[in-house]
Amino acid sequence: MSKIKSASQLVELKNKYAAEILLRNTTETPVVSDAEPVGTVKKHVLVCSDTGCLAAEGSAIYDALVSEVKNKGLENEVDIVKTGCFGFCEPGPCVKVMPDDVSYMRVSAKDAEEIVTSHLQGGKYVERLFFKDPRNEKLISKQNEIPFYKDQVRIALRNCGLIDAARIEEYIAQDGYQALSKAIFDMASDEICTLVKDSNLRGRGGGGFPAGTKWQHTMRSPGEKKYVICNADEGDPGAFMDRAILFGDPHSVLEAMAICGRAIGADEGVIYIRAEYPKEVKRLEYSIKQAEEMGLLGENILGSDFSFKISLTLGAGAFVCGESTALLNSAQGERGEPRNKPPRTADKGLWYKPTSLNNVETFACVPPIILKGAEWFKSIGTQSSPGTKIFALAGKINNVGLVEVPMGISLRKVIEDIGGGIKGGKKIKAVQTGGPSGGCIPEDLLDIPVDFESLDSVGSMMGSGGMIVLDEDDCMVNVAKFYMDFIVDESCGKCTPCRVGTKRLLEILEKITTGLGTEDDLKELESLSNVVMSTSLCGLGQSAPNPVMSTLKYFKDEYIAHVRDKICPSGACAHMARYSILEDKCIGCTVCVKVCPVDCISGERKALHVIDQDKCIKCGACMDRCNFDAIIRR
Amino acid sequence: MAEKNKCGQDCVQLSEIDVFIDKLEQQGSLEGKLIAILHKAQEILGYLPEEVQSHIARRLSLPPAKVYGVVSFYSYFSMIPKGKYVINVCMGTACFVVGADKILEEFEKQLGIKAGQTTPDRQFSLYALRCVGACGLAPVVVINEKMHGKVTLKDVSRIIDEYKEGDGR
């Protein structure tokens, strides 16, 4: 592949490649081109090849489709395309046929033959693979009619599930690297910073700091050598949007980093990525190589005097390295312990040089902003939080998956409309946002808009965008304990409040969830939380007590039940659980008697069995083994 | 420079690490490359024994304590050999709320080891992992590179057997 040497060459290429993917044009994911379709290909079959779908079937579906198409001699008419994440993980693996806009769900390799013969050859859609709305059993074939997709607006995920990201051509077809071209040839450094600043694009990694301000500060910070860092150390439990972008649209991040480099005066970029994401690491390595070969990264980009190279640095399994200053130390090959701020990263970052550090999703928003302008971006979302935000919907929700929604949408809409409500008809109790740094928002606050300020004001935070839905079976004290356990595990150990303070908080929570807590413990939980928040060195410790504080605030009654009445209302705290046998369901099969390790169940064969509460160690073995659902935990 | 060791398998592997370090050195400074080198060494050896850490320290002119400090900080690095199959039970929130802790317990019970340990026959190592980003499949268990989704308690013994018998393919 030869190097692209000018802006106009890039435009020519774009038109050429756009024609090749024109078949995938839809209103939600428009293919940007004035070109006419070319060639003999009539159908594109898009196969989600990201983690969720891949895990279920591996590449078997893709392979089966390819071989079926070959068997039927359709190679010249049908392209099978491996794409990034469609977002809708719950009913995966997903396949979409274009331009028919027919989405198939829960596809397996053995469905390939039917899809090819019936749909691709015969023109008859495979209805049994359509999405079935759980609420009304209605079959839906068009993606934009599926409630999950209805309210979504895709900016950062614009190419995910649409293009084969392993082919830079498809990215170029989608206006790829046009923003960089514009930044190099038509804009001054300061203009780029100002544009990003005007768009009020705020950091999607958690803090919400305006990216443009950061860029401008770094640009103005004196120094010859500067760095651009992409924080791809996504680690919040329950968040996987960055991973999806890196796999499904890596060039959007590479392009944005180069734009940032151009803006701040850096010639080097580093992507700090989790080692737990090997697939994405490979994809990035490959994409960087592709971009370099085409002259879109490396020396004299697009024939200009701007040079920018990008390298990868792998993390090694430390959550704290998502914190920017810890990341810097880790990227320097050291222990990932945070630095005190000031100095700011913009002044003294990587190797103590001015550095602009932004997160994957933030970067992914940059190219469209450069091309479409600040006003366009601000027209989406709210005034203080413009644009969109990706959330990873998970937990007790029907439609698990990645959603990108305009800021300001209500939490309830995200959960009930897009997310399809709670699994198994249970009652929603709370939504956890922001991971270990965030908080639990109770059901009655679900009408708040999703933006940085609103989430902060209810004691949670945007965080990186994990959104875990909790139902009546979840114990909020236990959830707080889960997060604190995570923090204790991941605290770097450098500063006292985080190292010792979070450990003590966890110990208090353990006391409470094992029935040994007192009301004084609740007071200590609160006062220690306050000190940990106000004295910890870095964001990890400063936000670590958020799950505790927010549950204490909104679910105090559950804490009280644990410490005063010594019961866990949801039954989730094993040590406080009370197992009992239901008279109407027990048939006296004696299985429970046999599995009980402490012989605390008695009863004759074919007669009601009884658990001796004093002896019971609450292991739950009896309940797990009962075939008649006769044992319950309260 | 690379020291001559009592030769054998270890020596071959050390020289493999040296080749990697030499390559990095040719590309530029070795400054800041410690973690990358440790990754490579662990990829080659499966773990990072003392001698290897000391060797890397010498190559990078770093005090061995510094290398050890880094190795012991990151959970990805291990100083004990891992089993043939590394079972990672995802403990992300999405998995946790659907019972990942119980799944982990079940693996512990069936393998007779605790999380972080390896079976005496070095077949299995068991770990609790941070979110792997496959929340749609919660609870998730990753074994070597293969992902097992929506794992139930009853699946645990089947999964273990699959690896015991079928060598995991």
Add this chain to the structure above:
Amino acid sequence: MEKTETTKVNITINDIKIAANKGDSVLDAAKQAGIKIPHLCYLNMHDLEVLNRPAACRVCMVEQDDGRNGKLVPACATFVYEGMTIKTNSMNALNARRTVVELLLSDHPSDCLLCVKNLNCDLQRFAMELGIKTIHYEGETTEFEMDMSSKTVVKDSNKCILCRRCEAVCANVQSVGVLSGVGRGFSTTVATAFNKPLIETECTFCGQCVAVCPTGALTGFSNTRAIWEVLADPDKYVVVQVAPAVRAALGELFGYPAGISSTGKMVAALRRLGFDKVLDTNFAADVTIMEESTELMSRVKEGGKLPLICSCCPSWIKFCEHQYPDLLDHPSSCKSPQEMFGALAKSYLAQKLDVDPKKIVCVSIMPCLAKKYEASREELSNDGLPNVDMVLSTRELGRMIKEAGISFEHLPNEKFDSIMGQSSGAADIFGTTGGVLEALLRSYYERSTGKTLEKLEFESLRGFKDIGIKEAVIEIDGTEIKVAVAHELRNARILLDEIREGKSAYHAIEIMACPGGCIAGGGQPFHHSSEEILNKRREVLYNEDKVKALRRSHENPEVLALYEEFLGEPNSEKAHERLHTTYVKRGV
């Protein structure tokens, strides 16, 4: 006054208006205003460029009025700016500080009474000052094994509060890096590579980690009990020697301000403790100069290995053995004064006193912890007897004096015993950086030229403010002799790298591991990072030199008698056998 105004910023601390120096931390500024803020991890010795500011302990939290609700910031790492408003005593700040110290205590043994740092521990002091009476947050504590392997530096990580001062000093000041933060989270600790015992590491035992440790996590190994035992043993003849830097600091342990020489009271105290002979390492320092100047002369004349590097400091010697094993032909073959003294005590002195050398127990009082290690080196022995049997630090001597109930302030000034008690002023200055070379030059010049050196003070080799490497040139019979002095091993490294690269222009080099030399040794009274104290100790030594009639080693009558009666010539075969040694290639 315009000039000063530009370097000042106006800030308010606790409603007091202060013109603070630009670039100062809140902690510095508060100190100027007489406001104390407790701190544990922060360590800053400006003149010596020793800095540890991880902002990790979070004990120095103060409230900064940021125009909104006021936030807590670490005073050590927050810098003053015009119009800044700080409260160090708000409820919020006090509560935060108290809680943080409580958290530290919740993972710390509470056996203060039995701790060697009792009443010398910063954590203990702050806990008291903050009025902590209960620990609200009890829970799991970390458990570590104690490392006494070196019998020099004792590491008890159970008492470690992770201030990381030791790590910073070891890595940044000494460029050794034996210690690192290890592990993560609650179980984080500061440890050696693979948790090896210190004796198996490249530790030089300089003891600077001990000098800066705010708690009892790093302390000197104690020999006091063993000494009491030999003192009580009628079959032993216990000889004690005292290094120069000890007398410059001992008084501090008894409430005297720094800068008072306590030679006379120290000698009296040692006598009252029951030592059979109270003698002076200074005597051996003079002998060292005789041997070393002769060695330098022959190396210069006969084209021997140059530069010659003084070998008095055992910490530097071990550093060289580990880090520069290829340069081990550079250090002088002379034993250190402590060891020379021991070698002579068990031969020359034994002969003179007619005591069986086997009965002699040679005890030394040293400002240094590495001397304990040095005494244990096998090659530092003659006739199957170790040259030195036991080493006490200055602090241990202080403890023994207190233990014996001796009222230090009431002691008379007494004189060292003879023989091996007389010394020149040149020997006194061994205790501070530059002193050995100054002493060497005095004798080297006069012995090789036969002329009198008019100005004995080599000012360019003195002091340590903002300078790690000092130089001097002296002309001897038309030849320029160039010398250099380094203190702190990071500075030694610069000189050693030059030698390794063949670029060294020096004939002789003095290296002392500790910042400022032996006056700041790891066995000295804690200076609590006060450079003022170190400067005063240094003054004591230069004063001792200045007021002595005898200021040249080669004029010491007792030394001259030693050669005449026992050794013959400097560097004679007998001198070599008793007073010179060899080194071990160790590597890392």
